Amino acid sequence: MKIITLHTRINADELFDHINQQLNALFKERRKCDIEFTITRSGDGIDITQPDLYPGDTLYHIEVKGDELHITRCEHYVDDVNSLTVESILNDLFKDLSGKQGTDLILEG
Numbered sequence: 001m002k003i004i005t006l007h008t009r010i011n012a013d014e015l016f017d018h019i020n021q022q023l024n025a026l027f028k029e030r031r032k033c034d035i036e037f038t039i040t041r042s043g044d045g046i047d048i049t050q051p052d053l054y055p056g057d058t059l060y061h062i063e064v065k066g067d068e069l070h071i072t073r074c075e076h077y078v079d080d081v082n083s084l085t086v087e088s089i090l091n092d093l094f095k096d097l098s099g100k101q102g103t104d105l106i107l108e109g
Contacts (some may be wrong), residue, residue, distance in 0.1 A: 001031065001070060001071065001072050002070075002071040002072075002073070003068055003069070003070055003071070004069045004071065004094060005067055005068050005069075005092065006067050006068070006069060006094065006097060006098040007067070007083055007098050008067075008097065008098050009066070009067050010097050011062060011064060012041070012044055012045070012046065012063075012064045012095070014097070015046060015064055015069075015097065016039065016041055016046050016099055018093055018096065019039055019046060019048070019062075019090070019093055021028040022040045022089070022093055023037055023039060023048070023086070023089055023090075023093070024036050024037055026089045026092075026093075027086065030088075030089065031082065031085050032083060033079075035050060035053065035080050035082060037049065037050050037059070037086065038050065038051065042058075042061065043079065044063055044064070045061050045062055046060075046061070046062045046063075047060070047061050048060040048061075048062075048086060050082070053078075053082065054074070054077060057074045057076060057077070058074060058076060059073060059074050059083055059086060060072070060074075060087070060090065061073075062090075063065060069094060071090075076077075076082065
């Protein structure tokens with residue numbers, strides 16, 4: 001799990017909307033391929049999947065806990081180039097939402 005502190009509080013709906021609006025377009029721009037990810041609400045969290053390439057697996061599950069984001073990624077694809085690209089984009093999107101002060105990585109493991 002990876003825990004990131006945002007210096008600006010957000011809610012899960014705001015995070016979902018931001019990821020849903022930006023992730024696929026940014027992914028296509030960076031990877032130059034036509035892969036679409038599915039972004040869904042799952043209880044208090046957000047799931048990112050791609051059933052055609054990663055059947056049965058949630059690549060990323062993100063939960064907003066106060067001013068922290070708790071991020072779980074699928075252990076089977078940690079070195080996969082698509083998953084790494086998604087993670088890089090998510091980090092940029094988290095910084096967008098956090099504003100000038102950015103984010104801090106609290107825990108990764």
